[in-house]
Every structure is written in structure tokens, then in C-alpha cells.
Amino acid sequence: MTTTLDRLRNGQTATVTALDVDGAERRRLMDLGVLPGTPIRVDRVSPLGDPTAYLVRGSVIALRRHQARGIHITVGQG
Amino acid sequence: MPHTELPTPSVNPAPPTDPVCGTCALNHASQLLSLGVDVSGHDHVVALAGNPNTGKSTVFNALTGLRQHVGNWPGKTVIGAEGGFGYRDRRYKLVDLPGTYSLLSTSEDEDVARDFLVFGRPDVTVVVVDATRLQRNLNLVLQILQITDRVVLALNLVDEARRHGLSVDERHLARELGVPVVPMAARSRQGVPDLLETVERVALGTIATRARPVHHGDVRTERAVSELAHRIQREYPELTNTRWIALRLLEGDPGIERAVTDGTLGRLAAPAASTESFTDRSGKTHS
Amino acid sequence: MNQPSIIDEATRLRGQLPDGFRDGIVESLHNDAARIAETSVTEHGEGGRPTLDRLLDGALTHRVWGFAVMGLLFFAVFWFTISGAAGPSGLLSRLLVDYGHGQLHALVAPLHAPQWVTGLLLDGVYLSTAWVVAVMLPPMAIFFPLFTLLEDFGYLPRVAFNLDRLFAKAGAHGKQSLSMMMGYGCNAAGVTATRIIDSRRERLIAIVTNNFSICNGRWPTLILMGTIFIGALAPPALAGVVAAASVVTVAFLGVLVTLLVSWGLSRTVLRGHSSTYSLELPPYRPPKVWRTLYTSLIDRTLKVLRRAVVMAAPAGALVWTISNVTVADASIAAHLVNALDPLGWLLGLNGVILLAYLVAIPANEIIIPTILMLTLTLGPNLFGAQQGVMLELGTAQTHTVLVQAGGWTLLTAVNLMLFSLLHNPCSTTILTIWSETRSLKWTAVATLLPIALGFLVTGTTATVARLAGWA
Numbered sequence: 001m002t003t004t005l006d007r008l009r010n011g012q013t014a015t016v017t018a019l020d021v022d023g024a025e026r027r028r029l030m031d032l033g034v035l036p037g038t039p040i041r042v043d044r045v046s047p048l049g050d051p052t053a054y055l056v057r058g059s060v061i062a063l064r065r066h067q068a069r070g071i072h073i074t075v076g077q078g
Numbered sequence: 079m080p081h082t083e084l085p086t087p088s089v090n091p092a093p094p095t096d097p098v099c100g101t102c103a104l105n106h107a108s109q110l111l112s113l114g115v116d117v118s119g120h121d122h123v124v125a126l127a128g129n130p131n132t133g134k135s136t137v138f139n140a141l142t143g144l145r146q147h148v149g150n151w152p153g154k155t156v157i158g159a160e161g162g163f164g165y166r167d168r169r170y171k172l173v174d175l176p177g178t179y180s181l182l183s184t185s186e187d188e189d190v191a192r193d194f195l196v197f198g199r200p201d202v203t204v205v206v207v208d209a210t211r212l213q214r215n216l217n218l219v220l221q222i223l224q225i226t227d228r229v230v231l232a233l234n235l236v237d238e239a240r241r242h243g244l245s246v247d248e249r250h251l252a253r254e255l256g257v258p259v260v261p262m263a264a265r266s267r268q269g270v271p272d273l274l275e276t277v278e279r280v281a282l283g284t285i286a287t288r289a290r291p292v293h294h295g296d297v298r299t300e301r302a303v304s305e306l307a308h309r310i311q312r313e314y315p316e317l318t319n320t321r322w323i324a325l326r327l328l329e330g331d332p333g334i335e336r337a338v339t340d341g342t343l344g345r346l347a348a349p350a351a352s353t354e355s356f357t358d359r360s361g362k363t364h365s
Numbered sequence: 366m367n368q369p370s371i372i373d374e375a376t377r378l379r380g381q382l383p384d385g386f387r388d389g390i391v392e393s394l395h396n397d398a399a400r401i402a403e404t405s406v407t408e409h410g411e412g413g414r415p416t417l418d419r420l421l422d423g424a425l426t427h428r429v430w431g432f433a434v435m436g437l438l439f440f441a442v443f444w445f446t447i448s449g450a451a452g453p454s455g456l457l458s459r460l461l462v463d464y465g466h467g468q469l470h471a472l473v474a475p476l477h478a479p480q481w482v483t484g485l486l487l488d489g490v491y492l493s494t495a496w497v498v499a500v501m502l503p504p505m506a507i508f509f510p511l512f513t514l515l516e517d518f519g520y521l522p523r524v525a526f527n528l529d530r531l532f533a534k535a536g537a538h539g540k541q542s543l544s545m546m547m548g549y550g551c552n553a554a555g556v557t558a559t560r561i562i563d564s565r566r567e568r569l570i571a572i573v574t575n576n577f578s579i580c581n582g583r584w585p586t587l588i589l590m591g592t593i594f595i596g597a598l599a600p601p602a603l604a605g606v607v608a609a610a611s612v613v614t615v616a617f618l619g620v621l622v623t624l625l626v627s628w629g630l631s632r633t634v635l636r637g638h639s640s641t642y643s644l645e646l647p648p649y650r651p652p653k654v655w656r657t658l659y660t661s662l663i664d665r666t667l668k669v670l671r672r673a674v675v676m677a678a679p680a681g682a683l684v685w686t687i688s689n690v691t692v693a694d695a696s697i698a699a700h701l702v703n704a705l706d707p708l709g710w711l712l713g714l715n716g717v718i719l720l721a722y723l724v725a726i727p728a729n730e731i732i733i734p735t736i737l738m739l740t741l742t743l744g745p746n747l748f749g750a751q752q753g754v755m756l757e758l759g760t761a762q763t764h765t766v767l768v769q770a771g772g773w774t775l776l777t778a779v780n781l782m783l784f785s786l787l788h789n790p791c792s793t794t795i796l797t798i799w800s801e802t803r804s805l806k807w808t809a810v811a812t813l814l815p816i817a818l819g820f821l822v823t824g825t826t827a828t829v830a831r832l833a834g835w836a
């Protein structure tokens with residue numbers, strides 16, 4: 001199933017398929033290791049509902065929802 | 079091999095003119111002489127680079143005896159700090175750089191790190207990596223290796239890696255990267271003697287480092303890089319990292335473009351490029 | 366030179382490359398890194414994040430408990446600080462102020478130095494310095510190590526994580542909470558720390574609001590006021606708790622003001638969208654307790670103390686001088702205080718406090734000693750003190766002095782706490798703001814906005830309190 005990262009539920013694992021953001025923001029995400037093919041999972045959600053912390057390549061990285069919306073993923077065989 | 083924790087030394091061999099150096103210490107076990115802020119008459123410049131929160135400032139403090147701010151969150155160091163240390167009969171200037179995830183620089187603190195590695199031309203670059211997040215850290219290491227191959231990899235936080243059930247084959251890593259790898263637990267000073275020894279040998283050129291070449295997937299990109307690199311090499315025969323500069327120019331990196339147009343690159347290429355002081359260049363001294 | 370420049374050449378070559386070539390470069394690096402990492406690392410055990418980290422995060426970033434724990438932790442830090450510092454502070458003040466000052470006078474008496482010399486040096490410089498040490502050293506020696514332990518443990522990024530939504534709503538950068546954290550030590554450091562923020566708009570917001578993080582120099586004022594005026598209202602058993610709660614409340618107000626001002630700025634002069642946010646949550650690291658205690662004592666406590674002492678000495682001399690140089694049958698200090706008194710009254714403060722804030726522009730650390738010295742000099746002479754002599758007093762007597770000689774009320778104390786949060790940054794911070802922004806306009810905004818807010822807030826509380834008949 002393909003969707004965007006902000007839809008991923010707590011504890012679910014997915015694989016990044018595409019980044020729908022540009023410029024510095026795209027760079028930053030790629031530097032952190034968020035690229036097509038990267039497995040990613042929700043580690044926890046902030047008490048106020050946003051941001052969400054994701055487990056990517058062994059680190060825990062918090063992203064705000066509007067950013068997560070720009071990251072396309074497939075959920076499933078994770 | 080595990081080293082026992084060294085006691086806080088009591089001797090103070092620092093020149094009496096230096097009031098700041100309260101913990102300058104002669105460390106007999108490792109022949110380390112912490113010089114505090116005294117960087118006068120140094121023979122070599124050593125830079126500390128790496129991802130945020132990997133222990134660069136901890137290493138810096140262990141070698142210089144200074145007390146840069148350390149703490150468990152990324153982004154503490156935003157301005158480079160300088161300190162000095164002596165090892166055997168040589169004096170070194172050590173520069174603690176802000177942590178960066180990559181050298182593609184989007185913020186001012188990352189600029190500081192990149193500019194120093196590219197334009198400050200340290201004699202040795204110690205890349206401090208987090209052994210528990212090796213993959214992401216290596217991404218930066220590979221970028222640095224494109225700029226310089228006078229690199230020592232300080233594989234820090236091995237104590238934490240052990241606790242998390244990870245072990246790293248440092249010999250394999252060294253072979254893959256073409257540079258020496260020193261396992262460390264900087265907070266308890268483990269690995270400091272090995273690091274000093276290795277830094278000295280890279281500084282003196284007694285270890286030949288040969289960074290693995292990085293190829294860029296796409297053949298077209300690869301061809302464009304080589305072509306531009308040749309063009310740069312013709313104009314600046316002394317430059318060693320033309321491939322990297324070519325790559326950055328292809329990507330339209332404004333910092334590097336500026337360096338080409340305003341002549342900074344030309345000065346770099348000059349054989350006896352003066353190694354200006356880091357703090358002078360950035361126009362600010364650290365507080 | 367007819368050949369195209371290197372830049373032109375690069376532009377030409379770039380034109381021949383496919384659109385996504387930048388991504389290709391980054392991807393190839395990551396793939397290489399992944400392959401090398403995979404072949405070098407062996408994982409024993411199940412992998413993923415360690416269970417302990419997950420459990421801790423479960424509690425510290427929990428929907429309900431997260432905030433409760435946050436409040437409780439900060440409260441505990443202040444409570445320890447306040448209740449732990451009282452004893453040592455009293456002891457130091459008896460030693461340095463009561464005993465030391467008398468001894469010094471006795472020591473120099475045979476020299477028959479002119480009175481203004483002993484006055485300036487012993488009653489001005491020595492006493493104010495001794496006071497700063499007695500009042501500041503014990504709380505700082507407790508507060509900084511505790512705070513550093515939290516920092517080393519990895520708690521601060523969790524606070525940033527918990528609060529981020531509020532910052533996002535205020536149009537601020539996610540990393541503003543980190544520069545804010547630095548500000549709790551020193552605002553100048555906090556302003557420099559805003560370099561981690563890429564966008565100029567959000568960086569300016571972070572710079573302007575950094576002053577609402579209470580810095581080293583201001584904690585002692587809050588702790589003292591909380592202890593002698595607010596804690597004293599409660600039954601003795603609860604005094605420490607109430608005092609700590611009052612300090613936490615002011616710190617919390619600081620966060621609130623930060624959010625409100627950020628919101629206001631991002632709706633008006635610094636309009637724009639909040640940019641990328643990525644905050645790494647580091648693993649929890651058991652701190653090396655003894656080393657932390659040792660280094661934070663050496664680094665932070667003594668550094669702050671040194672600055673305070675360095676500033677206190679000249680300030681002491683200055684206060685002594687303006688209190689003793691008479692122009693038209695009153696001291697300069699008296700003229701200044703009289704001139705400032707009406708404004709002070711409006712703000713629920715007094716002329717002495719405002720004059721002290723003028724003297725203390727270089728360093729907030731010396732507010733309290735300056736206030737005491739001026740109050741003793743200018744108030745009704747209850748203690749038989751000479752002009753400009755800061756009387757030998759411990760924390761316990763401070764209350765008496767301020768109430769009896771200075772005419773202080775609860776309103777004065779509360780408003781001093783508020784004013785301590787909301788006033789201009791110290792001169793070091795102002796200079797740092799200038800050197801970071803290179804903009805006169807923003808330096809002025811960052812300097813004047815907090816003090817305008819301070820006038821507004823204290824003026825309002827004073828008016829409300831008076832109308833309600835509380836003061």
C-alpha cells in the first residue's frame with residue numbers, strides 16, 4: 001500500500017519510495033539518510049500530536065507533520 | 079586494548095604566561111602534553127570533524143585539557159574552537175568543528191566546518207564517528223575522503239556500541255576506507271594514546287593513506303565530473319581535490335562558486351598557501 | 366584567455382545532465398556507506414533501539430506523564446537548589462560579611478588611611494563582592510551540576526520534542542528550543558547558538574526571544590525573592606516548596622512569553638512559514654556523575670561567579686561613590702533614585718530597583734547587592750550604617766532591610782521577579798546580538814522589546830494589585 005509518511009501508524013514499518021520536497025529541505029532529509037529505499041518506522045509521537053519521531057538508519061529523528069506529508073512510502077513487507 | 083582511566087594530573091608544565099590553562103598536563107603514559115589555548119609555534123594543524131553529538135568536543139577536551147561545552151544533544155558546538163597539544167616532540171593545533179550531517183551546507187554552523195576542511199587545509203582530519211550509527215556517519219566520512227585523504231577515523235563510543243550488542247570490525251573498515259581507524263571511548267579516555275600515535279604518523283606521512291575513490295552511479299555524471307575536474311586541474315595544477323570541487327560546481331554550490339570567482343581557490347592552489355588562523359578567517363573569535 | 370571560465374564550463378556540463386543527478390550523487394554515497402557499514406558491523410542480540418531507551422522515552426514523552434515529569438523535574442531541581450543553598454549561604458555570609466568585613470576593618474585601622482579609601486575599598490568593593498559570593502555561590506553550585514546532569518543524560522532534546530508543536534504554532538523554528546536551552550545558561554551563548562537555524566527569519570525570532578530564557582545572572586535574584594518573600598508566606602515546612610514553585614512559575618512564564626512574542630513576530634514583521642525541522646533524539650547516556658559534578662562546578666559555577674565578582678567590585682565602588690558624593694545637599698544616588706521613583710512606583714517597583722538595573726547593565730549578577738547597598742544608604746537609617754556601607758547581613762536579615770528600610774511589599778518582590786524576566790539583555794548579550802545580526806534595527810528590537818514588555822507587565826500587575834486593594 002502506498003501512502004505518505006504522516007499516515008504511518010505507531011510501530012508500523014515502511015519503505016520510502018519518493019521525496020516530494022525540493023531545495024534545502026530535500027537536501028536535509030537526504031543527508032539524514034531519508035531516501036528512496038530506506039526503511040523507516042514510527043518510534044513515537046510527541047505528546048501534543050506533532051512532531052513524530054521516526055527510526056531511520058539507527059537514529060531517531062523527529063519530523064513535523066507537513067514534512068512527513070512530502071515523503072512517499074509503501075507499507076507492508078517491512 | 080582497554081586503557082585504564084587516567085587520574086587528573088597535577089603537574090602544570092604550561093608556560094607561566096598562560097593563565098587560562100588550568101589543567102595543562104603532562105601525561106606520561108601517552109606522552110601527551112595538553113597545551114590549553116596555547117597554539118603558538120605549532121607544527122601541524124589537526125581538525126576534528128564528524129556528525130553532531132559523536133564526541134568531537136570530548137576528544138578535543140581530552141587532548142587540549144580545555145573544557146569545550148559537551149552535552150548529550152546535537153548542535154552544541156556552533157563555532158570552531160582552537161586548542162593546542164604536544165605529542166612526542168611536536169606541537170599540534172587542534173580545531174573542534176561543529177557537527178555536520180554532510181558537507182552540502184545549508185546553515186552557518188555547517189559552513190564553518192566545510193570551509194575549514196576545504197580552505198583551511200588541515201594537515202590531518204580526525205573524523206569522529208559514532209560506532210552505534212556507523213552507516214549514517216560513513217556517509218559524511220565518504221564526503222570528507224573526497225576532499226582529503228589525510229584522515230584518521232576515530233571510531234568513538236565503542237563502549238556504547240558494546241552495550242547495545244554491536245561490534246565493529248575496525249580492520250575491515252580501515253581496508254574499505256583506505257585510512258587508519260582507531261576505536262575509542264573518548265569520555266573515559268580510552269584510545270587516546272592510539273589516536274595520538276596515528277595522528278602523528280599521518281601528519282608525518284609515515285602511514286600512507288589512500289582514500290577509496292568514490293564513483294557516482296550514473297555514467298553521465300561521472301563523465302561530467304571527470305571533464306570538469308581536468309579543466310580545473312589544468313588551471314590549478316596544485317589542487318589535490320579537483321574531483322570534489324568539480325562535483326560541487328556541477329551541483330551549483332554557491333560557496334565553491336564564490337571561491338572560484340574571488341580567487342580563494344587560486345590561493346589555495348598556491349604551493350605555500352598560508353594557513354591563516356581559523357578564527358581570523360571567520361572574522362570572529364569564539365567566546 | 367578566450368576559453369570559457371570554469372563556472373561557465375560547469376553550467377554547460379550541468380545542462381547536459383539528467384534532472385535528478387543530484388539525488389543520484391547522494392544516493393550513491395549512501396549506498397556505499399550502507400554497504401561498508403553492513404560488512405563491518407556485527408549485531409549480537411535483536412537490534413533496534415535498546416529497551417531501556419524505549420521505556421524512558423515512553424515515560425518522558427508520554428502524552429500525560431511527559432509534561433508532568435517535565436514540570437516535576439524542573440521543580441525538583443529548583444527545590445534542591447533553594448533548600449540546599451540556604452544553609453551554606455548563611456554560613457558564607459557570616460564568614461565573609463559579618464566576620465570578614467569587621468576583621469578587615471580592624472586590620473587596616475592602624476594604617477590610618479583616609480576614610481574615603483577604606484570606605485571605597487572595604488565598604489564598597491569588598492562588601493559587594495563578598496555579598497555576591499555568599500548569595501550566588503551555593504545556589505549555583507547546586508543548580509548547575511543538576512542541570513548538567515539532565516543535559517548529559519539526554520533529556521533536553523526530549524523537552525524540545527515535547528514542546529515543538531507549540532513552537533510550530535508560534536511560527537518558530539524547531540531548533541529554537543535548543544538555543545533557548547543554551548540561554549538558560551547564558552543569553553550571549555544562546556544567541557550564538559541560533560546559528561543552527563538556517564532561515565534568517567526564524568533565526569531573528571530566536572535571537573529576539575532568547576532573552577526570555579532566564580540566564581545565570583538572573584537565577585539568584587529569582588531564588589532570593591522566591592525564598593524571602595514568597596516562600597516566607599507559607600508555613601515553614603512548605604516554604605522551600607512554595608519558593609521553588611514561584612521560581613518555576615517565572616521560568617514557565619518565560620517560555621510562554623517566548624512563544625507569544627515568536628507568534629507575534631511571525632504574524633507581523635517576520636512573516637513566513639516555518640521551515641524544515643529535523644531534530645535528532647540522541648540515545649540516553651548514563652552521565653558520569655562525579656565528573657559532571659566536578660566539571661560543572663569548575664566550568665559553570667566558577668565562571669559565573671568570576672564574572673559576578675569582576676563586575677561586583679567596580680559596581681560596588683560606583684555605588685559607594687554615587688552614594689557619598691554630594692551635590693546640592695543630597696548624594697548623587699539620592700537624586701537619581703528620586704528622579705526614578707515615580708516611574709518605579711508606577712511599575713510597582715521603586716527608584717532603587719531601577720537605578721540598580723541601570724548599574725547592572727553589564728551584568729545582571731549584581732542586581733541584588735546593588736539594591737541592598739542603595740536601600741541601606743538611602744532608606745531611613747535603621748541600622749546605624751554609614752553612608753554607602755552595605756551592612757553586614759545574612760539572607761535572613763535581607764527581608765527586614767528591604768521591608769523596613771526600603772518599604773518593600775509583596776508586590777515589589779513579585780514585580781521584581783517579573784522585571785528580572787522582562788528587561789533589556791545584558792551588554793554582552795547586546796553586543797553578541799549586534800555581531801550576529803549586524804543590524805542596528807534588530808539589535809534595538811531585541812534590546813527594547815523586552816523592557817517595553819517589562820514595563821507593560823509590571824505596570825499592569827501594580828495597577829491591578831492597587832485597584833484590588835492588595836498593595
Ligand SMILES: Nc1nc2c(ncn2[C@@H]2O[C@H](COP(=O)(O)OP(=O)(O)OP(=O)(O)O)[C@@H](O)[C@H]2O)c(=O)[nH]1
Pocket residue numbers: 128129130131132133134135136137147148149150151152153154155156176177178234235236237238262263264265266517650
Ligand atoms: N558513553 C560515552 N559517551 C561519550 C563518549 N564520548 C562522548 N560521549 C558523550 O557524548 C555526548 C556528546 O559529546 P560531545 O563531545 O559534546 O559531542 P560533539 O561531537 O562535540 O557534539 P556537537 O558539538 O553537538 O557536534 C556527551 O554527552 C558526551 O559525554 C564515549 O566515548 N562514551
Ligand SMILES: [Mg+2]
Pocket residue numbers: 134135136147148154155174175176177
Ligand atoms: Mg562539540
